[in-house]
Amino acid sequence: MITTILFLFVLSVLVFVHELGHFLASKLFKIRVDEFAIGFPPKIFSWKKGETTYALNALPLGGYVKIHGENPEDATDPTDKRNFQNVSWWKQVVVLAAGVTFNIIFAWLLLSLSLMVGTTKASLEGIDPAYVSGPQKVLIQAVTPDSPAAKADIQPGDVVLSVNGKEVTTSVQVQTLVKESKKKVLVETERKDATSSHEVIFANESLMGVTLAEVATIKMPFFPALKHGAAGTWYLTSELTNGVLGFFGKLFVGHASWEEVSGPVGIAKHVGSAGREGFASLIFISVLISISLAIMNILPFPALDGGRIVISVIEGIMRKRLNPTFVNVLNTIGFGLLLLLMLVVTIKDIF
Secondary structure: OHHHHHHHHHOOOOHHHHHHHHHHHHHHOOOOEEEEEEEEEEEEEEEEEEEEEEEEEEEEEEEEEEEEOOOOOOOOOOOOOOHHHOOOOHHHHHHHHHHHHHHHHHHHHHHHHHHHHOEEEEEOOOOOOOHEEEEEEEEEEOOOOHHHHHOOOOOOOEEEEEEOEEOOOHHHHHHHHHHOOEEEEEEEEEEEEEHHHHHHHHOOOOOEEEEEEEEEOOOOOOOHHHHHHHHHHHHHHHHHHHHHHHHHHHHOOOOOOOOHOOHHHHHHHHHHOOOOOHHHHHHHHHHHHHHHHHHHHHOOOOOOOHHHHHHHHHHHHHHOOOOOHHHHHHHHHHHHHHHHHHHHHHHHOOO
């Protein structure tokens, strides 16, 4: 139940931020906005200010903004300067891209907030020691399958407290103590505030089969947090973009693995786990989802913001509108394919 509530809350906030971008960009260019709603009908209550109706709906699955002339067939009056279809193509592009832009900005602000509040960082390179708070620890980042560490039930996310009874705070200390051991080593770890001991037995050489990293709590003032938050957002956006493009590239040639993607069920599970691990983890998973939402929406695919941007650019180059029926059919097909993809991923998550 808590997982579901957390997931719906995070989703609603991120979709609200996305739609707020479209809303504010439309207002900037004086395009008429008929409705701005949180959630989906049935309606709980609404109020009207000026020409726009603001609504809070019962189904907490995001939200939407109704822009006058958003659908191609709505441009019935070419003299209506407040119709989305009748404004300059570049203004259309700005309005369509504003949602994605707001998701990236929101991710940057969330990441910066986590640095101001204090968050655990796995790489201390480039971090001023003055911003390092609390003791440094050694984190197990990855465990090789069927390795001595895996057989001893050491898992990614475990923190190494000691090796053969000697306290460790760096990866070098762990590696040195492991190499000094001939056939086995006793490793004490911490996992979710619980400590446990693992007897790691080596096969041929003193290798546990783990990837280590020093971690510490980082806490920064306002401006350094904004700077490092921007760098972190850029890095995560680049990595996630490469992952998404790589997946669709492999999907196109039939080599994609569905284990690489998650739908609503999988995302809800991650949000629930992050919520149980604490505020910092929930913030970070929200950053990842916000960036992922932006990347998916900017893809040049029909029905997505990116696909509609392509249409606007083509119309700007041709200096005339494409046939509204053709555009609607294209968007309908694209939406259908997106629903099919979502269905397949959701079924995979469930089973």
